[in-house]
Amino acid sequence: MVKITTQSIPSEKRILYKRNAQIATTWKEKQYVRGRYPWRLPQMQEGGPDVKAAQKIQRDRFKYAKTKYLTLDATAKARWAAANPEYHSYLFGYNFFMLEGLIGGGPVQYPQMIKSIQVHKAEVPTTGTKSFAITAVDPDKTVILIQGSARKVPKVIRGSGSVATGGSTLSLGDTIDQDKCTVKLDGNGAKEQSVDQSFWNIPCEPYVSSLSATQIGIAWSITPDNAATIGWEVTEHVEGAVHPVLVSIAAEAVVIDWAEVPDAAADVSITVVEYL
Numbered sequence: 001m002v003k004i005t006t007q008s009i010p011s012e013k014r015i016l017y018k019r020n021a022q023i024a025t026t027w028k029e030k031q032y033v034r035g036r037y038p039w040r041l042p043q044m045q046e047g048g049p050d051v052k053a054a055q056k057i058q059r060d061r062f063k064y065a066k067t068k069y070l071t072l073d074a075t076a077k078a079r080w081a082a083a084n085p086e087y088h089s090y091l092f093g094y095n096f097f098m099l100e101g102l103i104g105g106g107p108v109q110y111p112q113m114i115k116s117i118q119v120h121k122a123e124v125p126t127t128g129t130k131s132f133a134i135t136a137v138d139p140d141k142t143v144i145l146i147q148g149s150a151r152k153v154p155k156v157i158r159g160s161g162s163v164a165t166g167g168s169t170l171s172l173g174d175t176i177d178q179d180k181c182t183v184k185l186d187g188n189g190a191k192e193q194s195v196d197q198s199f200w201n202i203p204c205e206p207y208v209s210s211l212s213a214t215q216i217g218i219a220w221s222i223t224p225d226n227a228a229t230i231g232w233e234v235t236e237h238v239e240g241a242v243h244p245v246l247v248s249i250a251a252e253a254v255v256i257d258w259a260e261v262p263d264a265a266a267d268v269s270i271t272v273v274e275y276l
Helices: 011-020 053-070 074-081 092-104
Strands: 002-004 025-027 030-034 114-124 130-133 142-147 150-152 155-163 168-171 181-186 189-195 198-204 206-211 215-220 228-236 240-242 244-249 253-258 266-275
Touching: 053 092, 074 092, 114 130, 114 253, 142 244, 155 168, 155 215, 181 206, 206 228, 215 228, 253 266
Parallel strands: none
Antiparallel strands: 002 030, 025 030, 114 266, 130 253, 142 266, 150 240, 155 228, 168 215, 181 228, 189 198, 206 215, 244 253
């Protein structure tokens, strides 16, 4: 139904008229008021037959975000409001919260917006801890990402000693884990042989007969005529990467240490992510 804008509408019909008439539009130099689209489409409302799956998901997100905001205390609401202070809007914190909920939220989990990111790098010593000074954050809303590693190198013990003709047990002078070690021996003994008035020496090779946390046993493959000095090298295989670990998060400090003591200090980078 089309009505000319100059038509007089009784005052008692004004509300009904506004609810059923579109704002006046100009067409061919005349203004018209046309029947407006219905305020409600029952088939598209909740539970209606034409509600699409994607629409329901988005509506559930809106409901969840709205309900979630009601559970925030004054401090949490203030953090959202201060996230973009340039707008200075009384409702901006609420609008921001709702926008995040609609874009990435949902019934299962409400994602948090990032408030700030800091990156710091420093050398962490081999012993003790390293405290990184940071711009003030809320520790309960902060996550620390850690990059970097140090190294442990093999532990090598060297020595020598006289090995008797029946073998000997020598002290290592240190403590090792024998299950993680390899051993090298240097030197040999000799045994004199004679045939038809000819004399020569047969080399007598040493071998490891035992290895404990503090001692190495050396014996001969062939019994030599005399004791001989044998050198040994014991390598304990403890090499590998040593990773940094988080000790604590405070408002203005993050403390980092090593998972185990490395052989040298190394640089570590931390990324401090504070959420709203």
